[in-house]
Amino acid sequence: MGGLTEANLKMLAGSRSFERGRGYLDAVFGVEVGDGWVTASVHGTERYEVELTTDGPGGLSGECDCPYGLEGNFCKHLVALGLTVLARPESLPRQRKAARDRAQDLDGWLSALSKDELLALLREQIGEDRQLRRRLELRAASARGDLAAVRARIRDLLDIGPFAQYGYVEYTDARAYADQARQAVSAIGALTGSGRAADAITLVREAMRLLAEAVESVDDSDGWLGQIGADLADAHLDACRAAHPDPGELARWLAGHALGDIDGGLTDIDPLDYEDVLDEEGMAVLRKLAVEAWQGNRRGWAEKYLMERLAKADCDVDALIAVHAADLSPNGHTHLVIARELDTARRPDEALRWAERGVREAQDLAAVDTALVDYLCDRYQADRLADAVALRRNHFRARRTLFAYQQLRAAAGAADCWPSERDGALALLRADARRRQQGWYGGPVLVDALLDDKDVDAAWQAAADSDAHDQQWLTLADQARVARPADALGVYQRLAEPLTKRTGNAVYEQLVSLLLSIRDCHRRLGSIEEFTGYVTALRTVQKRKRNLMRLMDKHDL
Structure with missing residues (x-):
């Protein structure tokens, strides 16, 4: 286990989690060493199951079902297990060899059993393990083509009843429910693999609906059901590729799914993933339905998103612009999006006109998207410096912040007209200071601007004449x-x-x-x-x- 070292544990966990892990050494129980892995239970706020992979392709790694570990972090419980194992270096080689020997012995014993003996053993396990029984019942129903039985079992697997108290599945029971629901995905995948892809399509769509209903009553803080939703989406795509359903029917279902928010985005199906299944016929139906939906609701998020996806897939810039142009934001952000799309399409003159229109049509220049102002000024830098200065000046007058002042200074400096622009800008800031108008961090912007200009004496006088903030006084003192x-x-x-x-x-x-x-x-x-x-x-x-x-x-x- 060369990858398992104290240095690697600290590197993966970070200093804080590493030090906290030291405090959990007495909470590690049931350590089991395998060939390249170690598992244990660690008792913290709850009992957590922990597994370290010591010889994986990426080196040392680990998984823990605590909330922090489920986010993909190398947690204190993993550190505790690693340190526990490192404290027993003399026993590791022996334990690893014992694990390999046990696996070989088990495989040899199973191979030597007769069919009747294996069946007896399996029946014994089925009687003791409810999850195993359910998985095998599903496989049996799938194998004999009993669609009604498979549907009934999938409904049972997605039923929250056994896990819910007062109609709601609490956080502590959510993972157990998710483990059960995951068996439904496996069953659907098995149907596709056994040549029953058409049936799998029917059942996966029903499972999506049932999961969407269930998620409303489950504390899915760790995202288990979201992952199952993604797995269902993959199962649906696999089944469609195997069954080759009617392109028109599939297109109508995909459009309804994308536009109707059937599952609240839980399965996150992208209709364009089905392009190879839809062929030209299905794609034509999908486009027609998307256009009709968008024309009926040009501001609908789902309608716009589907139209954008189709337009980008077709490389149809004009259609994409039409979608954006139908719902222009008052701060000019949509104009900027259009300008960038036109730049990508190598249509810079049109892009510039859209960006200028965004500033011109902005209802409030103080609220205009600053990225739009930056975009225009960058375009003006080549041969329209006076226009860049004018735009920065107008923007500064609308929102008299230190950042807007700095941007005006940069533009005016490039145009070699900063002294005159500075006088006008400072006059506005002095008027604000007299009205006790403060900046974002408190205190008059005038003081910040003068400090930024390194005009310490003027900044000191401005601070003395106005209600300067303590932080401004501290900066002044440091500079003076x-x-x-x-x-x-x-x-x-x-x-x-x-x-x-x-x-x-x-x-x-x-x-x-x-x-x-x-x-x-x-x-x-x-x-x-x-x-x-x-x-x-x-x-x-x-x-x-x-x-x-x-x-x-x-x-x-």
């Missing part, structure tokens, strides 16, 4: 500390004062950072003795905060 250490010192001390009345490691880190800046200001001012007195007094008052004291010691404060 070399040239204006006394002013910066006042800011740092003001920001530090409220932190001394709070607790918590995050607070202590902020306070120590400010103290380091305060010390730097005193050094620049030649008043380090004053800082020493300040810190001594602070330590006296804060001495009960041991984590703060340790952090201050670490930084020689």
Whole structure:
């Protein structure tokens, strides 16, 4: 088991899960070592089944049925199992050899049994294992062509009754229900494999409907039923490819499934996956039905999606544009989608016209899709710099944010007209500051813009004249500390004062950072003795905060 090392466990799990896994070593029970795998039960919030694959093609891997593990993560329970196995290195080779020997012995024993003995053994297992009995009953019904019996068994398998309390399957029972429902998929696949594909088509469609009804009453947080829905979709496609059903009938069913939201998207069937089964006749029917549905409801999501898929499959850009153009979003996003489709089709002039139309028709330039503005400005960069500046200017006037200011600066800089544009932009931001209009992070955007321009003196004055945010003052102090250490010192001390009345490691880190800046200001001012007195007094008052004291010691404060 060369892949099973402590280093690999830590790499796969990450430091946090690895350390947490160490705490579960006493919770690992029933370890079974096989040839290239190890299984066990780990008792956490619940009992979880864990399996490590040690010699797989991708190296060490693992599966656990805890919620974190079901998301595909290498969890703490897998770490606990791996560390448990590593703690017994002397027994691993012996256990692996014993596992191989057991498998060979079992195969040899079964091979030596007579038919009657095998039947007796199988009947014994059927009597003890309900799941095995159900699987074999389905196979028997399929083999004798008893469609009614197969349908009845599939209905039983998809019935939530045995797992539901008060009509609902709780999270703890969802996997057991999913395991039972998965047998229905296997039965349908067996029908197709035995030459009964036409019957499989009938049953898989019924199973889709039953599963869609069941999912409304199951806590499927881990997505088990979603996977079964995907498996049913695959089973339906396999059955259709084997049975070659009537293309027109199949097209009508696929259109109804796509447009009617029969199963809430649980099976996620794409009609274009059936193109080889539908042939030209079926595809023509599918297109006709899709167009009729779309013309009846041009804003319907399902109708638009099906039309888009068909148009893309046919490489029909004009049809695709017509679908998008029938439902244009007011923020210009749909215009951008159309422009990009036209670019892909190498029709750049039409793409530009659609993008410009999107900005022109936007109901609110402040809410326009910024990606559309970026697209147009990129197009203008080649030979229409003045248009790029005008668009950035209008966009900035509509939404006076730091980012819009930065975009205007970049465009005006490329057009060599930033000084005049800057004056106009700052005038708007000064008016906003006088009205106490704040930016996204608090405080006037004017201060942020001036800081971004590295105009520290103007930013300091703007902050003093308006209701600047503490974060803006901190940035100002950091940028001004070399040239204006006394002013910066006042800011740092003001920001530090409220932190001394709070607790918590995050607070202590902020306070120590400010103290380091305060010390730097005193050094620049030649008043380090004053800082020493300040810190001594602070330590006296804060001495009960041991984590703060340790952090201050670490930084020689």
